Amino acid sequence: MTNQIEQIQVTTTVNGEKVTALVEPRTNLVDFLRNQMELTGTHVGCEHGVCGACTVRIDGEIVRGCLMLAIQADGLEVVTIEGSDDSGEIADLQKAFHERNALQCGFCTPGMLMAITEMLEKNPDPSRQEIREYLSGNYCRCTGYEAIVDAIETVANTRKGA
Amino acid sequence: MKSLKWLLNEKKIREVQLKPSAFNYAKPSSVDEVLGLLSEYGDEATILAGGQSLMPTLNMRLSAPALVIDINGLSDLSGISVDGENLRVDGENLRIGALTRHTEIENSPGIAEHAPLISMAMPYIAHPAIRNRGTFGGSIAMADPAAELPACLCALDGEVEVTGKSGARKVAAKDFFKDLYETDMAEGEILTAVEIPKLGAGYRSAFDELARRHGDYAMAGVAAHAKVDGGKISDLRLVFFAVGSTPVTAKKAMNAMEGQSVDDASIAAAQNALEQDLSPFGDLHSSAALKMHYAKELTKRVLTTLSGG
Ligand SMILES: Cc1cc2nc3c(=O)[nH]c(=O)nc-3n(C[C@H](O)[C@H](O)[C@H](O)COP(=O)(O)OP(=O)(O)OC[C@H]3O[C@@H](n4cnc5c(N)ncnc54)[C@H](O)[C@@H]3O)c2cc1C
Ligand code: FES
Ligand code: FES
Numbered sequence: 001m002t003n004q005i006e007q008i009q010v011t012t013t014v015n016g017e018k019v020t021a022l023v024e025p026r027t028n029l030v031d032f033l034r035n036q037m038e039l040t041g042t043h044v045g046c047e048h049g050v051c052g053a054c055t056v057r058i059d060g061e062i063v064r065g066c067l068m069l070a071i072q073a074d075g076l077e078v079v080t081i082e083g084s085d086d087s088g089e090i091a092d093l094q095k096a097f098h099e100r101n102a103l104q105c106g107f108c109t110p111g112m113l114m115a116i117t118e119m120l121e122k123n124p125d126p127s128r129q130e131i132r133e134y135l136s137g138n139y140c141r142c143t144g145y146e147a148i149v150d151a152i153e154t155v156a157n158t159r160k161g162a
Numbered sequence: 163m164k165s166l167k168w169l170l171n172e173k174k175i176r177e178v179q180l181k182p183s184a185f186n187y188a189k190p191s192s193v194d195e196v197l198g199l200l201s202e203y204g205d206e207a208t209i210l211a212g213g214q215s216l217m218p219t220l221n222m223r224l225s226a227p228a229l230v231i232d233i234n235g236l237s238d239l240s241g242i243s244v245d246g247e248n249l250r251v252d253g254e255n256l257r258i259g260a261l262t263r264h265t266e267i268e269n270s271p272g273i274a275e276h277a278p279l280i281s282m283a284m285p286y287i288a289h290p291a292i293r294n295r296g297t298f299g300g301s302i303a304m305a306d307p308a309a310e311l312p313a314c315l316c317a318l319d320g321e322v323e324v325t326g327k328s329g330a331r332k333v334a335a336k337d338f339f340k341d342l343y344e345t346d347m348a349e350g351e352i353l354t355a356v357e358i359p360k361l362g363a364g365y366r367s368a369f370d371e372l373a374r375r376h377g378d379y380a381m382a383g384v385a386a387h388a389k390v391d392g393g394k395i396s397d398l399r400l401v402f403f404a405v406g407s408t409p410v411t412a413k414k415a416m417n418a419m420e421g422q423s424v425d426d427a428s429i430a431a432a433q434n435a436l437e438q439d440l441s442p443f444g445d446l447h448s449s450a451a452l453k454m455h456y457a458k459e460l461t462k463r464v465l466t467t468l469s470g471g
Contacts, residue, residue, distance in 0.1 A: 133376050
């Protein structure tokens with residue numbers, strides 16, 4: 001059907017910076033971040049909620065960037081992997097991932113790190129089983145997960161000791 | 163060669179990358195406004211709650227509405243209340259606003275106390291990022307045959323509140339789920355809340371499901387609720403999901419357990435009765451026979467849990 005679609009103004013905070021942009025209602029949050037904001041650290045895999053590559057944080061909670069419209073971020077605070085990296089809050093996780101070979105191609109890594117950040121905030125001392133359950137929605141086609149769980153365990157233990 | 167940045171900024175390419183077909187967007191702030199838009203647009207409009215089931219269908223263009231009505235601005239549909247304003251008459255119900263997110267329910271001490279079955283089911287629903295957005299009302303409205311919450315609502319004799327032009331009406335859960343993805347809601351109505359009777363004295367719940375991976379939709383699952391007194395089971399509810407087009411209440415198996423204690427003989431009787439209660443159809447992952455096998459195993463597990471074993 002013919003349908004006059006208007007672009008809508010969205011004002012959101014992305015990685016601490018206030019952004020105002022015009023978007024088509026159908027624009028997914030992850031496409032907005034990658035194409036309009038040029039923040040390509042957030043990846044796009046399945047585009048229907050299954051793989052977790054597009055994980056970002058909205059007002060502190062992890063969400064699927066492919067299952068939210070950009071306009072729904074109006075008035076909310078978005079943090080992407082670029083923001084988490086800049087703030088240094090995940091430096092120890094990144095180091096542990098590197099040292100333990102918890103990434104190979106790296107496609108899943110940004111989404112993994114976003115999900116792990118939320119998990120460790122909620123549960124600073126997760127068991128291996130709890131880690132696996134929390135990350136059940138983040139697919140990795142390379143590592144076989146074992147190294148990822150190891151890296152997280154290491155960080156959790158170090159943070160506890162700190 | 164042009165740089166990648168040039169490519170990304172090229173408008174034409176950006177448009178190609180938009181997945182859903184074009185739609186208009188409205189974010190009303192009252193139920194009346196939603197109802198007005200629904201009557202204006204009819205089946206050209208779609209309600210967007212958590213978006214965790216709707217967005218995939220838009221991304222894949224399985225649906226192409228002219229108008230998406232985002233109900234996330236309706237604050238009166240959020241949150242959980244016990245004996246809320248409109249419940250003064252009976253005061254025995256837990257009221258869950260349609261927009262209450264899965265995560266909020268998962269973490270709610272009130273739900274854990276008054277409707278423990280719902281708390282038990284929550285971790286099985288998808289993954290944390292999806293539970294942060296997905297809503298209770300969305301799961302009930304969606305009526306996915308493999309979803310946990312419709313079965314739980316049936317097992318707890320819950321009610322669904324549906325609001326339309328002529329006001330709100332309540333439908334018993336057992337009458338709400340009509341067929342595959344089909345509910346008692348008519349065009350122009352929205353789901354506003356769910357009501358669940360508070361846990362009665364002596365009642366217990368148990369929940370279990372089998373899925374290929376944690377968080378996946380179940381291959382088979384069951385919600386159980388019963389009164390347990392001196393090890394004897396009465397008023398049992400066994401409601402299965404992912405074994406039919408709607409939640410399936412296993413009446414024969416329930417009757418077989420009435421007044422019984424849970425032991426090998428009563429479990430076997432309940433399992434046999436399931437043959438008459440369920441007629442599962444096979445899907446991608448499991449044949450009908452395998453689903454029946456799962457259902458029997460799950461029955462054993464939940465009965466054992468109910469009896470405290
Ligand atoms: C990878 C993945 C795995 C999942 N696994 C599971 C699982 O294991 N178990 C499970 O139960 N769910 C699962 N889900 C679905 C998830 O629980 C959804 O949140 C839920 O099914 C729908 O809720 P929603 O709020 O997201 O609804 P939406 O996606 O916004 O809406 C779903 C449908 O219901 C309609 N609707 C929503 N709210 C209302 C309302 N108040 N009144 C009238 N109509 C309404 C919409 O128009 C739409 O047709 C999964 C989703 C994904 C992406
Ligand atoms: S791209 Fe969003 S979950 Fe796969
Ligand atoms: S490192 Fe390649 S997908 Fe995880």
